[in-house]
Amino acid sequence: MSSVPAHARPSFxxxxxxxLRAIAQGKATGVAVAVAHGGSIVWEQGFGWANREARLKATAHTPFTLASITKxxxxxxxMALVAEGKLSLDDSANKYLTNSRIQGTNGNADTATVRLLGAHVSGLPTMYxxxxRGEANLALDADALISNYGRLAYSPRSCYEYSNIGFAALAVVASNLTGTDFGALMTQRVLTPLGLHDSFxxxxxxxxxxxxxxxxxxxxxxxxxTTxxxxxxxxxxxxxxxxxFAMFNMKNHVPGQAPFLDDHCVDELHKPVFVGPSGVATTFGWFTGHLKSGIPVIFKIGGQPGVATGLYMLPSENLACMVLTNRSDGRELCSEVCNQVLAGYLPEWQQPEETSGPPTSPFVVRPSFGGHWRGTLANDGAKMQAELNIDSSDLATLSLGDKPAARITGMQSEGVALTGVSVGLIDSPDSLRTGAKTLKIKLLPQEGKLVGRVIAVAGDPNVKNVMLPYVLTLNQIPR
Known part of the structure; x- marks a missing residue:
């Protein structure tokens, strides 16, 4: 039973x-907000400019880029295809991937299920x-992307790693099963049945x-x-x-919405798949957490250049708040707005963090990490020899190919993983084209090896950036 009466409505x-202050102070350009409670929208409003140059004002019906709320x-x-009997979430994704398949470099690819792809624990690394417009010809189709970057950096379920590649693979699965372009398929199966006429x-x-x-x-x-x-x-x-969309996820029967998923299928979308140390869990497409009283929260945020978005749902209270902005630095405003709205209904409200990873701590070298390691770095046509030396808790180096070793800085422990940052140029078409030389490392001990990924990073995340994943497999070399 909800602890918030359906008629309760704080002042907005x-x-x-x-x-309005954020816009007046130049801290926001366009903002749209909506609050749903008790099965109806109780507040929706747009502020500022959707497109300042075209003099297009933001309204509650203005389409904003959702970024990761797309997931x-x-x-x-x-899930609509599951309801139609076309697939199972617990089948191997490779069962449905025909032209390109996930490769099991550091794990068994057949255990990378459809569900794990959507919950960021399939073992595939992050990417962006x-x-x-002038680079549209450089974008790979989803099959080619999986072929170039669909290698497991980790064994499935072994750790949390936010993975856009997993969702690219889900799109291929869906298109292969239906013979339909994924955008058209989403429109047919989700947007149109739910009466989401502003969405595309x-x-x-x-x-x-x-x-x-x-x-x-x-x-x-x-x-x-595009991305x-x-x-x-x-x-x-x-x-x-x-x-x-939020009311549909909270099992409200909204006029103009077709019931294409039953309650069991909706529950499957929200069911925890991987629970992190903080209690925040990934689901098939969402994150879940709990307030101190035990009230569950289902949520998703989004961010990329020119976009910051947030959506928080409390199904037991039949309450949701969502904020859309068209600025790179809109994350703080999204949080402030959602926090003020939801605390007005529930004073105990505290925003959960969107991660199921462990907290970080200063790296302390252990026998499973110390010493000299040699192996291979691969993806996007690259197959380079890699050497890692971990001499102490604050001294380690990485070398790629015949290049000199570079120091790893900012070493941290992330649970059992080692993370850090180095520099170098990877011999792959995408890395050479983008000049991505900052290397973000994450390695786990696995069966006597160190396995993980190196993300080659370049650009300004406020304007345009790139994060390219390369899979690393290292064996210890006796001194």
Missing amino acids: EPVRNLI PFTATTL EGYD FNTSVARLRTGAARYDSLGNLIPYY STPASGELYASAHDLAR
Whole structure:
């Protein structure tokens, strides 16, 4: 039973003033917010500019880029196929991947299930790349992306690693089963049945002019771009539509929505898959946590250049809040707005953090890490010899190919993993093209080896950036 009466409604005026101040102070460009409670939308409003240059104001019906809030929509599209009997979430994803398959470099690829792909524990590493209009020819289709980057960095279920590649693979699974382009499939199976008329996938190019433009942290327009993994972040939706989506997830029967998933299927979307030390869990497309009283929270945030979004649902209270912004630095405003709204209903509200990973601590060398390691770094055509030396808790180096060893800085323990940062240029087409030389390392001990990934990073995350994953497998060399 809800602890918030259905008729209860706090004043939203302080939240309006918060948003208006942020816009007046140049800390926001466009903002849209919606609150759903008791099975209806109790507040929805837009503020500022959706597109300042076109003099298009933001409204509750303005489509904003959702960034990673796209992921729950992608998962719901797959769940519609489950409901139709076309697949099982606990089947190996490779069962449905025909032209390209996940490769089991550091784990058994057949145990990377559809469910694990959507819960960031399949063993696939993280990835991101944006392409402006002049680079559209550089973007790989999803099959080619999996072929180039679909290697397991870790054994499935062994650790949490946020993975856009997993959602690219889910899109291929869905398209292979239906013979339909993924954007069209999401529209057919999810957007249209739910009556989300403001929403569209990035392939609906003609509708882009109705959507919010994207701005950097200084309020400068960012030229239109697409990404390497559309199914993980390229849905556009309004605050109004996102509220309708939230009510569907809270099992409300909203007028104009077709019941294409039964309650069991909705529960499968929200069921914890991997629970982190903090108690925050990944699900098939979402994250879940609990307030101190035990009230469950289902949530997802999104962020990329020119985008910061947030959606929080408390199903037991039939309450949800969502905020959309078109600025790179909008994360703090999204949090403030959601926190003020939800604390107005539930004073105990505390926003959960979107990670199921362990906390970090200073690295302390252990026998499973110390010494000299040699192996291979691979992906995107690269197959380079790699050497790692860990001399102490604060001295380690990495060398790739015939290049000199570079020191690893900022070493931390992330649970049993070692993380750190080095520099170097990987001999692969994408790395050479982008000049990605900052190398972010994460390694786990596994069966006497060190396994994991190196993410080659370049660019400004407020405007345009790239994170390319390379899989690392190392064996210890006796001194």
